[in-house]
């Protein structure tokens with residue numbers, strides 16, 4: 166069984182390169198999860214608060230599926246991992262599986278930052294309408310579960326900003342400390358921003374959306390052809406990263422750094 170990055174590596178080998186490598190791998194998960202969600206049309210009734218068919222729940226169908234799934238995954242130990250953050254942290258059941266000793270890499274004051282409310286709102290109100298076709302095919306359970314896949318992949322990536330911030334701080338504490346002490350958010354944002362890295366991230370995720378989401382056909386003699394159609398429009402994935410994923414990751418970094426000396 167492989168061990169998650171945050172648990173098995175010693176602190177000394179968590180580097181800016183290794184956290185960036187993890188962010189690159191997480192791009193694959195995000196792009197694939199969007200492709201999976203794009204299989205289904207909007208299926209609007211699952212987002213309607215007045216149509217929930219789950220007994221005992223007042224939110225939408227999708228909210229019920231997320232809450233119930235998070236409860237099962239909490240029992241299976243998912244949220245013991247410092248890389249994972251639930252969307253509905255209140256009243257989650259405790260883990261029932263043997264405790265794993267995760268290395269405490271994050272500074273405790275910032276480890277519990279959770280901006281999933283913003284991730285939820287961004288996903289449902291801004292992103293989803295951009296890449297799913299209108300319509301209703303009745304596949305409500307599968308649609309809600311693919312929404313959850315997207316939400317978890319995005320949340321994990323965005324909250325990974327805590328690890329990025331910790332590495333950046335450890336690499337240059339004297340650069341960050343004055344801005345942390347004066348609670349200067351803009352200065353922190355400038356210190357942790359690498360525009361050239363962001364430009365490459367955006368180009369790479371568009372390329373991944375082209376590569377993973379192309380229609381592949383093979384004819385009888387084994388020659389493959391593509392028809393130029395993509396399951397998720399690549400510029401939308403670029404926009405997702407530029408407008409929401411990277412800014413929210415940086416918000417997590419700033420919030421984390423503001424607590425770094427507590």
Ligand SMILES: C=C(O[C@@H]1C=C(C(=O)O)C=C[C@H]1O)C(=O)O
Pocket residue numbers: 185188329357358359360362363366410411412414415
């Ligand atoms: C994550 C980092 O910090 C910032 C955020 C980035 C992102 O979310 O991809 C990219 C570059 C930086 O501006 C990083 O430096 O790698």
